Amino acid sequence: MTEFDLVIVGVGGQGAILASDIVGMAAVNEGLHVQASETHGMAQRGGSVINHVRLDCRYGSLIPAGRADAILGLEPAEALRAIDFLSPDGVVVVNTNSIFPITVLSGASVYPVIDAVLDDLDGRCKHLVSLDADRIAIEAGHPLTANVVLIGALSNFLPLNVGSLEESISNLVPPRTVEVNLKAFRLGMESVGMD
Amino acid sequence: MPEKNIRYQLGNHAIAQALYDSEVDLVSGYPGTPSSEIIEALARLKPDCHVEWSVNEKVALEVAIGASWSGGRSAATMKHVGLNVASDPFMTLAYAGVMGGLVIISADDPGCHSSQNEQDNRRYAQFARIPCLDPATPQEACDMVSYAFDLSEKFEMPVILRPTTRVCHGKSDIRMPGTKKPGKKIGFEKRPQQWVMLPPHARVRHNVLIEKQDIIAEALGSSKWNQLDIVKGAELGIIASGVASVYAREAIERLGIKASFLKISTYPMPLNLIEQLLDSVGQLPDPVGQVLVIEELEPVVEEAVKSISGTRNVDVHGKDMVPINGELNVSIVEAAISKVAGLDFAPHVPVESPVELPNRPPVMCPGCPHRATYYAMKKAFGKSAVFPGDIGCYTLGVQMGTMDTCLCMGASITTASGIYHAGETKPICCSIGDSTFLHTGIPGLLNAVYNGADITVTILDNRTTAMTGHQPNPGTGLNVLGDATFMASLEDISKSCGVEFVEATDPFDVKETIEVFNQAREHKSTAVVISRQECIITARRRGIRLTPFAVDPDECQGCKACIRFGCPASSFIESTEEGQKGKAVIGGLCVGCGVCAQVCPFNAIKEVSK
Numbered sequence: 001m002t003e004f005d006l007v008i009v010g011v012g013g014q015g016a017i018l019a020s021d022i023v024g025m026a027a028v029n030e031g032l033h034v035q036a037s038e039t040h041g042m043a044q045r046g047g048s049v050i051n052h053v054r055l056d057c058r059y060g061s062l063i064p065a066g067r068a069d070a071i072l073g074l075e076p077a078e079a080l081r082a083i084d085f086l087s088p089d090g091v092v093v094v095n096t097n098s099i100f101p102i103t104v105l106s107g108a109s110v111y112p113v114i115d116a117v118l119d120d121l122d123g124r125c126k127h128l129v130s131l132d133a134d135r136i137a138i139e140a141g142h143p144l145t146a147n148v149v150l151i152g153a154l155s156n157f158l159p160l161n162v163g164s165l166e167e168s169i170s171n172l173v174p175p176r177t178v179e180v181n182l183k184a185f186r187l188g189m190e191s192v193g194m195d
Numbered sequence: 196m197p198e199k200n201i202r203y204q205l206g207n208h209a210i211a212q213a214l215y216d217s218e219v220d221l222v223s224g225y226p227g228t229p230s231s232e233i234i235e236a237l238a239r240l241k242p243d244c245h246v247e248w249s250v251n252e253k254v255a256l257e258v259a260i261g262a263s264w265s266g267g268r269s270a271a272t273m274k275h276v277g278l279n280v281a282s283d284p285f286m287t288l289a290y291a292g293v294m295g296g297l298v299i300i301s302a303d304d305p306g307c308h309s310s311q312n313e314q315d316n317r318r319y320a321q322f323a324r325i326p327c328l329d330p331a332t333p334q335e336a337c338d339m340v341s342y343a344f345d346l347s348e349k350f351e352m353p354v355i356l357r358p359t360t361r362v363c364h365g366k367s368d369i370r371m372p373g374t375k376k377p378g379k380k381i382g383f384e385k386r387p388q389q390w391v392m393l394p395p396h397a398r399v400r401h402n403v404l405i406e407k408q409d410i411i412a413e414a415l416g417s418s419k420w421n422q423l424d425i426v427k428g429a430e431l432g433i434i435a436s437g438v439a440s441v442y443a444r445e446a447i448e449r450l451g452i453k454a455s456f457l458k459i460s461t462y463p464m465p466l467n468l469i470e471q472l473l474d475s476v477g478q479l480p481d482p483v484g485q486v487l488v489i490e491e492l493e494p495v496v497e498e499a500v501k502s503i504s505g506t507r508n509v510d511v512h513g514k515d516m517v518p519i520n521g522e523l524n525v526s527i528v529e530a531a532i533s534k535v536a537g538l539d540f541a542p543h544v545p546v547e548s549p550v551e552l553p554n555r556p557p558v559m560c561p562g563c564p565h566r567a568t569y570y571a572m573k574k575a576f577g578k579s580a581v582f583p584g585d586i587g588c589y590t591l592g593v594q595m596g597t598m599d600t601c602l603c604m605g606a607s608i609t610t611a612s613g614i615y616h617a618g619e620t621k622p623i624c625c626s627i628g629d630s631t632f633l634h635t636g637i638p639g640l641l642n643a644v645y646n647g648a649d650i651t652v653t654i655l656d657n658r659t660t661a662m663t664g665h666q667p668n669p670g671t672g673l674n675v676l677g678d679a680t681f682m683a684s685l686e687d688i689s690k691s692c693g694v695e696f697v698e699a700t701d702p703f704d705v706k707e708t709i710e711v712f713n714q715a716r717e718h719k720s721t722a723v724v725i726s727r728q729e730c731i732i733t734a735r736r737r738g739i740r741l742t743p744f745a746v747d748p749d750e751c752q753g754c755k756a757c758i759r760f761g762c763p764a765s766s767f768i769e770s771t772e773e774g775q776k777g778k779a780v781i782g783g784l785c786v787g788c789g790v791c792a793q794v795c796p797f798n799a800i801k802e803v804s805k
Binding site: 035066106111 | 201203228232309332361364366441442444449524529543545546549550552553554555556557559560588664755758761763765766
């Protein structure tokens with residue numbers, strides 16, 4: 001089975017588009033048809049962003065509610081916001097590091113307790129992988145590689161070869177950051193199964 | 196491994212490549228989501244042709260028309276509402292026709308993802324009687340480009356290509372068709388009967404336009420963009436247009452139902468195919484055949500189907516089952532098909548979460564100069580002043596109470612004038628971005644001075660067209676290729692519109708900016724304040740790094756003035772001790788604009804010492 005519907009969510013500026021591109025390009029290099037959809041425009045200014053990536057897809061790029069095979073959450077509250085897309089048999093790979101929206105910073109709203117978010121996610125999926133991707137990214141050598149750490153963790157569930165994901169990382173990130181990104185990917189991949 | 200000419204790319208990038216491959220001679224446009232990446236990508240390809248960011252869509256289309264009337268292939272790109280701005284040349288261009296192929300790329304935005312409305316520009320195509328191609332996928336949009344040029348040249352008609360957000364910002368493995376050379380020659384030909392729309396010429400050309408319709412319909416009707424799959428014995432027929440056709444195909448497969456299917460992607464529509472579908476499902480006296488039309492937004496296809504269904508034994512459904520507003524998706528389409536087919540359909544029911552999630556609206560960036568301008572504006576004019584606004588990142592000023600209106604490009608100065616002339620006595624201060632001012636703000640400013648509107652016009656000059664992805668404009672002194680060109684002066688333009696009070700200020704200097712706003716408010720007649728500070732995103736891309744700021748916890752009194760300022764870099768930590776006030780903190784997002792330090796009444800915010 002190579003059909004795989006992936007929802008990637010996060011906050012504008014976190015690198016959700018790069019994360020989508022890594023998966024989409026790797027799939028195309030494996031000869032699969034891909035239909036993906038991205039958030040551009042106003043929402044990119046620190047708002048919620050959502051990308052759909054459908055592997056081996058002959059139709060449109062929008063994943064129907066309740067049918068995604070996986071949700072990749074670059075931010076925990078955003079993963080929960082998008083949870084309706086996930087199939088009950090689906091996987092959630094989520095960063096535990098939160099970003100407070102302006103509504104929380106200003107005191108108008110309260111950010112939920114992370115454990116409550118993770119518990120709710122856990123109850124709605126077959127498998128939950130949560131990791132502090134920001135910490136692992138620093139360990140890899142650069143805080144901006146958290147999105148690639150998460151792709152590494154997700155790679156354990158994708159119907160794609162590790163080699164093609166690594167190739168697509170090498171092609172997509174700035175040349176002098178290839179090594180640190182590949183390390184971030186490896187650390188992310190290895191973080192699954194240790195818990 | 197994929198074939199060599201297949202690339203995983205954005206729909207808009209593929210459209211750009213297809214324009215390049217179609218040997219286009221000129222492409223013009225004005226930035227607007229979801230169309231902006233077409234011209235950006237084309238410029239990066241360094242084509243031999245002329246590419247430009249025009250000052251607005253009307254200008255862009257007219258520039259493209261000039262190229263076409265000289266025999267060149269041209270295209271004009273814009274977002275759907277951009278065609279409103281260009282509608283004046285657009286409507287009459289239908290009469291005049293073209294010489295070199297001319298493709299108008301109107302990127303529509305069902306669902307208003309990044310727009311002030313979700314108008315369906317297939318209606319414009321019908322209104323003007325200009326053919327329209329409505330792609331279902333990024334691949335189809337790419338393939339339609341060269342077809343559109345051929346069609347345009349064959350019938351001497353402009354052609355609309357109407358990708359929607361999901362096509363423009365969809366990414367897919369796209370097969371590039373490769374280069375073709377049309378072998379045209381450039382040279383303006385004097386054809387007064389065609390290019391000079393005097394009434395006697397216009398009457399003749401209107402007739403020519405009407406007479407062309409049938410042969411254009413015939414050509415489009417037999418094109419590959421429309422596909423009919425008759426399923427023998429099916430009592431259900433589904434007709435779906437453009438991007439809705441892929442949702443419909445997926446829904447039909449998932450539901451496993453037997454239905455004849457017609458995909459429509461051209462306007463004029465393939466009426467012969469619609470007739471065939473109606474015939475196939477409406478054959479039997481019993482049961483009555485069912486036809487469901489699935490299209491985003493307006494019932495364009497539905498109206499046509501109903502008008503020709505005649506005495507056939509069919510019920511035609513459309514907007515009674517499918518929403519007339521918003522974007523469609525597979526779930527909505529599945530529900531509609533199930534209802535018409537009489538199937539039990541259990542829609543996906545969202546499970547209520549015990550965890551309450553905070554909203555995450557888009558915000559102005561940390562260090563955004565607009566936030567600083569609005570802070571000073573509010574200080575000088577007071578909360579009760581009237582703040583008409585315009586379209587750009589700064590529309591987010593609605594969160595600061597300094598954006599009381601937002602209608603369309605350039606409408607800030609003009610609505611402000613109307614509010615003043617209606618007799619409103621509160622101070623009126625409108626805001627408009629640099630690019631929007633140059634787009635359609637100038638006539639409004641001239642009009643304000645000419646008719647004596649006592650308003651303050653704030654031009655938020657962040658040296659770029661930020662919202663749509665930082666395109667250059669005439670105020671930046673750079674063209675689309677990044678080459679130096681004439682730099683328009685906002686001060687000079689304002690003065691030549693007759694404005695006597697024109698003051699520039701740096702919004703990062705809060706005191707000075709408040710003072711300038713105060714003077715503008717006191718000035719009796721139209722005043723212009725140019726609040727000039729580079730967009731923080733472009734500044735940082737250029738390598739500008741300022742020293743960040745931090746809160747001195749010993750000095751912080753917990754008054755939250757900096758929190759109310761609304762910068763995402765600042766947050767507040769409540770005290771754990773009873774009766775004690777909390778403290779503000781500045782996080783890692785701080786870029787060092789220093790405005791919050793000026794906002795703080797206790798001098799508790801200081802530059803981090805190196």
